[in-house]
Amino acid sequence: MAFTRATGKHRAPSRSHILTRKGAQAAGVAALAGGGVIGSLASPALAADAELPYAAPDMADTGLNQAVTTDLIAERVGAQARAQGREADEDAALAEAQAKAEAESIRKAEARLKAAREAKERANREAERKRLNSFQAPVAGSYVSTSYHAGGGMWSSGSHTGIDFHAASGTQVVAVGAGTVVEAGWGGAYGNNVVIRMNDGTYTQYGHLSQLSVSVGQSVLPGQQIGLAGSTGNSSGPHLHFEARSGEGYGSDIDPVSYLRSHGVNV
Incomplete structure (x- = not known):
């Protein structure tokens, strides 16, 4: 009995038909390449890959690598x-600390200078x-040639009311301490004389002077001529002739040596 091959839609495609279809696909790829869409990618390898149902996409094609790289850079x-x-x-903090340290150093230096100035002023x-x-002696480098209360006919009171310092004519005579001149001129037996009211309230007298250097009302300092x-x-x-007195008038004399020594003068 003879069998015949079934016809219609269930007929399996022949090998020649498959080859024809693949050829058409290759031709289409070639046509795309010729149109500039794919270009040099049209190759037998690509034609072979067309038979695969799915090809894994290249990482570069998805843009993932670019995104990861961008994140890393950022x-x-x-x-x-x-x-x-x-x-x-840190630099700002260091600069601020240095500025504070310098300001503190300057402040301390200024405080030291101020303290030194104040100390010097106090000392001055x-x-x-x-x-x-x-107080000092009225004639520098001299000595007492006639003592206090020495007797003799030269004094109207019968005794010496002061002490005499050895001094050649023209020798400088100075105030023994600070005070104010209350008499300057002729004083009778005292000749040219100066009387000074001392700052402590006592009086000193300088007699037989050849020349006067001060006037009444003038303030004088220790050692001033x-x-x-x-x-x-x-x-x-x-x-x-030097006298020390408790008052301005004659007869209030006190021991000049004791007076000077009480003020630290060695006579």
């Missing part, structure tokens, strides 16, 4: 920016106070 830039920000903050004031309150030694008035020769 993170690195951010980290660098944060690091630079921290360094800037104290030295001036001591100088103003100091008031005249020159001589032999004016009731005098037997050039010398300085």
Whole structure:
């Protein structure tokens, strides 16, 4: 019995038909390549791949690598920016600390200078106070040639009311301490004389002067010249007659040696 092959839609495609279809596909790819869409990718390998039902996409084709790289760059830039920000903050903090340290150093230096100036001023004031309150001998480098209360006919009171310092004519005579001149001129037996009211309320007198250097009402300091030694008035020769008094008038005399020594003068 003879069998015939079934016809219609269930007929299996022949090999020649499959080859024809593949050829058409290859031709289509070639046509796309010729149109510039795919270009040099049209090759036998690509034609072979067309038979695969699915081909995994290349990572570069999806843009994932680019996104990852961008994120990494952004993170690195951010980290660098944060690091630079921290360094800037640290630099600013260091600069501020240095500025504060320098300001503190300057403040301390100024305080030391101020303290030194004040200490020097106090020392100068104290030295001036001591100088103003100091006493010295009326004739430098001299000695007492006639003592206090020495007797003799040369004195109207019968005794010496002061002490005499050895001094050649023209020798400088100075105030023994600070005070104000209350008499300057001729004083009878005292010749040319100066009387000073001392700052402590006592009085000193300088007699037989050859020349006066001060006037009444003038303030004098310790060691300031008031005249020159001589032999004016009731005098037997050039010398300085010096008296210390508790009051301005004659007869209030006190021991001149004790007076000077009580003020630190060695006579």
